[in-house]
Amino acid sequence: MINRKKSLKAPDLKPIALIFAFTMLMLASSFSPPTYKMAKLKYNGGGDWYGDRTALPNLIKFCNEKLKTNFQPEDDVVEVGSAELFNYPFIFMTGHGNVIFSDQEAQNLRKYLTGGGFLHIDDNYGLDPYVRPQMKKVFPELDFVELPLNYPIYHQKFDFPSGLPKIHEHDGKRAQGFGLIYKGRLVCFYTYECDLGNGWEDYGTYAGDTQETRLKALKMGANLVQYILTQQ
Numbered sequence: 001m002i003n004r005k006k007s008l009k010a011p012d013l014k015p016i017a018l019i020f021a022f023t024m025l026m027l028a029s030s031f032s033p034p035t036y037k038m039a040k041l042k043y044n045g046g047g048d049w050y051g052d053r054t055a056l057p058n059l060i061k062f063c064n065e066k067l068k069t070n071f072q073p074e075d076d077v078v079e080v081g082s083a084e085l086f087n088y089p090f091i092f093m094t095g096h097g098n099v100i101f102s103d104q105e106a107q108n109l110r111k112y113l114t115g116g117g118f119l120h121i122d123d124n125y126g127l128d129p130y131v132r133p134q135m136k137k138v139f140p141e142l143d144f145v146e147l148p149l150n151y152p153i154y155h156q157k158f159d160f161p162s163g164l165p166k167i168h169e170h171d172g173k174r175a176q177g178f179g180l181i182y183k184g185r186l187v188c189f190y191t192y193e194c195d196l197g198n199g200w201e202d203y204g205t206y207a208g209d210t211q212e213t214r215l216k217a218l219k220m221g222a223n224l225v226q227y228i229l230t231q232q
Contacts, residue, residue, distance in 0.1 A: 036069075039085075040074040041093040045100035047074070050077075051124050052094050055200035061216045062200075063225050067157060081105035085112045090228055091119045094197050096126040099134045106137040106139065113138070113187040118228045121190040122197040125170050135180065135188065142177035144190055152231060153177070156223035157162075165216040168195035168206070186231075189224060196220060 015138050019116040038056050041152060056075035063069045070227060078084050078091065081104050085091065091112075101109065121131055132144065147153065147163075156178075164175040175194035179186045199217020 013207065017061065035072055037074075037076050037087070037088055038090050038092065039078040039088045040185040041091050042077050042079045043093070043095075043099050043101065043105075044080075044097035045130065046098035047095040047127065047130065048124075049093070049095050049121045051096070052122070052201055054202045054205065055094075055197040056092055058202065058219045059200045059218060059225070062224050066222055067226055069229070079105075081108045083108075084141075085109070086115070086117070089116075089118065090225060092197070093119060093131075094124045094127070096124050099127070099130040101134045101137055103137075106134070110138045115183055117187070119188045120224060122195070123143065123190070123192045124195060124197065125168075128192060131190075138211050139180055139182065141229045142180050142182065143144065144180060147177045147179050147186075148190075151179075152176075152222060153186070153223060153227045156226040156230075158219040158223055160220060160223065162189060164194045164196070165199075165213070165220055167199040167213055167217050170195075186227075209212060 008181065038060060040049070040052075040056060057073060060071045060073055060075065064071055064073075075092075076088070078088065080101055085108060098128055108118070121127070121135075123131070135144070149163050156165055164177045166175045170193060173193040176192045177194075178192060180188040180190075193229040198218050199209075199214050200221055203209065203211060
């Protein structure tokens with residue numbers, strides 16, 4: 001079994017793509033797939049990066065049950081500028097407020113994403129005006145583009161012909177999924193006016209939530225994970 005923490009080091013990014021390919025070979029065989037971890041991104045600026053506390057553990061449990069993945073049950077926290085970033089195939093970022101990436105952090109995140117890593121940004125309401133300019137520091141040459149409804153991320157284990165499910169209502173806007181595409185590969189998926197991460201949290205965390213809506217959020221999250229592990 002490959003130890004991802006020993007295999008992925010910041011200076012050498014080539015093994016990331018090999019790890020993803022190896023994962024799928026293992027999933028298709030009779031052997032157990034490698035054990036990975038998901039992580040939440042810690043950033044500076046004062047925004048509440050620590051929100052959605054129960055989201056990733058619930059998504060992990062759902063993916064392990066429905067996709068037969070082998071993620072460890074608890075998520076980690078990783079800082080933008082840390083070399084530890086390269087230990088994770090999936091990084092989740094959320095919050096309501098300000099975000100600041102230093103030049104070093106922006107460069108580190110770029111190396112991670114261009115080397116095979118993946119970032120999911122979930123606007124928990126109010127993140128949008130802050131995260132867009134910071135991601136522009138990471139990819140000055142790229143702009144977020146709205147992914148079409150036929151994009152594969154919406155058609156994995158579960159089918160979402162209308163795109164992102166609407167989990168929480170804020171400004172009466174439709175849920176949108178944006179992407180940063182680097183050399184033909186989706187490296188960052190940005191869910192806006194959706195609150196997908198809120199839908200992954202423990203049932204009853206938010207008044208008015210239904211089991212049906214929560215299940216939609218978890219299914220869309222599973223699609224995202226499956227896409228990352230098979231399409232990247």
